[in-house]
Amino acid sequence: MASIKDVAKEAGVSVTTVSRVMNNRGYLSKEVRKKVEKAIEVLDYHPNQIARALQKNQSFFIGIIVPDSNHPFFSDLIKYVEISANEQNYKLLICNSLEDPQKEAHYISMLRQNQVDGIIMCSHTMNIESYQKVDLPIVSFDRFIAAHIPCVGSDNYRGGELATEHLIQLGCKRLLHISGPLDLDVLSNRRRDAFVITCMKHGLDYDIIEGAHNKLTFDYFWSFITENLSPDKLRTYDGIFCSNDIAAYALFIYAEQQGIRVPEQLRIIGYDYHSFTRMLQNPKLTTIMQPSERIGKTLTNTLIQMIEHKSGELINNITVDVTLIQGDTT
Amino acid sequence: MASIKDVAKEAGVSVTTVSRVMNNRGYLSKEVRKKVEKAIEVLDYHPNQIARALQKNQSFFIGIIVPDSNHPFFSDLIKYVEISANEQNYKLLICNSLEDPQKEAHYISMLRQNQVDGIIMCSHTMNIESYQKVDLPIVSFDRFIAAHIPCVGSDNYRGGELATEHLIQLGCKRLLHISGPLDLDVLSNRRRDAFVITCMKHGLDYDIIEGAHNKLTFDYFWSFITENLSPDKLRTYDGIFCSNDIAAYALFIYAEQQGIRVPEQLRIIGYDYHSFTRMLQNPKLTTIMQPSERIGKTLTNTLIQMIEHKSGELINNITVDVTLIQGDTT
Structure with a gap:
């Protein structure tokens, strides 16, 4: 696989310049930028995000733990969380707790080991204390867990x-x-x-x-x-x-x-x-x-705000409005 | 966060011993093993899997690209892929292509950058050539892509x-x-x-x-x-x-x-x-x-076989049986 050095060589520039193009930092002429982009394409270069994650201490992974990803409500929610995470450059790991407290604990531990930046918690079988111990940004769906864990739900x-x-x-x-x-x-x-x-x-x-x-x-x-x-x-x-x-x-x-x-x-x-x-x-x-679309987006945006400490503002619990849908059964 | 050194200190053993306990390698007395496990628990130690992934050149991530994770067929499939991946210690990243070839290409590139070990491809909007270029194990659902890419589908x-x-x-x-x-x-x-x-x-x-x-x-x-x-x-x-x-x-x-x-x-x-x-x-x-349960498990197992080069055997296309379900409409 091509490395950043190969790209630099192909473009006839330094490794630092390639890195500046990729991170969009510092002044670069259009010409240099084009040469680097061309070399990236020619060599089919893919930067190693895992190595960058380790360096930057941010993985851009988020985890979501649901009782059952196949239940129509959670399946709706996951779709909108994934789309909204992807728009902000985050990747989504999904976990089915099947409402088993042991599986839930296992997944939290697995997500931490894999350096996710945060967790969206939609499965609630463990004691509140178990979540409070997790030293990662968490957003909870439909359950109050602790003052520092915002909760998103419908009204x-x-x-x-x-x-x-x-x-x-x-x-x-x-x-x-x-x-x-x-x-x-x-x-x-x-x-x-x-x-x-x-x-x-x-x-x-x-x-x-x-x-x-x-x-x-x-x-x-x-x-x-x-x-x-x-x-x-x-x-x-x-x-x-x-x-x-x-x-x-x-x-x-x-x-x-x-x-x-x-x-x-x-x-x-x-x-x-x-x-x-x-x-x-x-x-x-x-x-x-x-x-579910609004709840999914709100869960994701709240978690990313916490991860990125945007302006260090208070993160509050959020309640999303509900609507009556008139059908044939009333 | 606790490091492996802290665990070694707490248990009164060397770092190598801790590592051997964690990887279940070499001879270790029951006593030593217990001491280390106790120290891991007391210190709430979580090994950094990202660092290990980089070292070992294996991330234990797999990606799945579907047209729509919310469609009941794909939602079924994802559930069983996730459960079966988790049983084998792999984590699942999900991607919604929404049947847009650009999004599909973006996801493939993103998954490669994040060093996934392989991809389960259930969205088919790109040319066959675009998949053939990807230098990663791929398993395809319901489409023949290339001789080296096994295909799993129902009959x-x-x-x-x-x-x-x-x-x-x-x-x-x-x-x-x-x-x-x-x-x-x-x-x-x-x-x-x-x-x-x-x-x-x-x-x-x-x-x-x-x-x-x-x-x-x-x-x-x-x-x-x-x-x-x-x-x-x-x-x-x-x-x-x-x-x-x-x-x-x-x-x-x-x-x-x-x-x-x-x-x-x-x-x-x-x-x-x-x-x-x-x-x-x-x-x-x-x-x-x-x-869907059998298809999901087969997709996952086939991909993991390819990733782990188990016995270097030929990986074939797999066809799963179908059954007629008698309902009220015939």
């Missing part, structure tokens, strides 16, 4: 409020919320809080059933719903807010099988509006959109 | 044959194939070839309509189908084989809107059986499964 409380108000405005009186696990302190629990407060405000009765950890698939929600909601019990509700779209879809299919008409007899609203929901035509789900 | 011909035979056995007489772009020499074109040959073998008439490049979304296939298949024309067919599930789903929704009953009046079969299709309940698509 979960507002989303829960929008969803519940929507059902109530349509005349629902017997409400149910199907939530994720509530024992972990993650921001998506605010959806439940908003559901409770909004029902109370309107003097309405409500129920909550709570899903388990590590479970994001259709098959899980199908078993969960069919086991926890007998057809008779299901008929006692006229409005159900699901904390994610996959649960809402499983619920819709179940209600249909029981001969319950949606939305006439039962209104269903989900949460996410990720790529799966966008493609789904039958039904088009009514749901709350978490804008 | 596209067999898949096309299974799909077409299935329609014919069910009594279909007027067949249509909705394909991807056929001008690029990619292996998925074998689905079309098998469709043609199978129709000819049975003496049946057939039509083909051909989709465009760079288009993988539901919205694209929706416009494409509604523009290229008037309701009257659609009624002339009784069996349609779509070269992917998203097109098959769009076609199903369109047929339903036209009052055409599936499968009674029109049978539809797709191709892929990726995470979107698996979650889809209404309809459950009849389709050909490309096993």
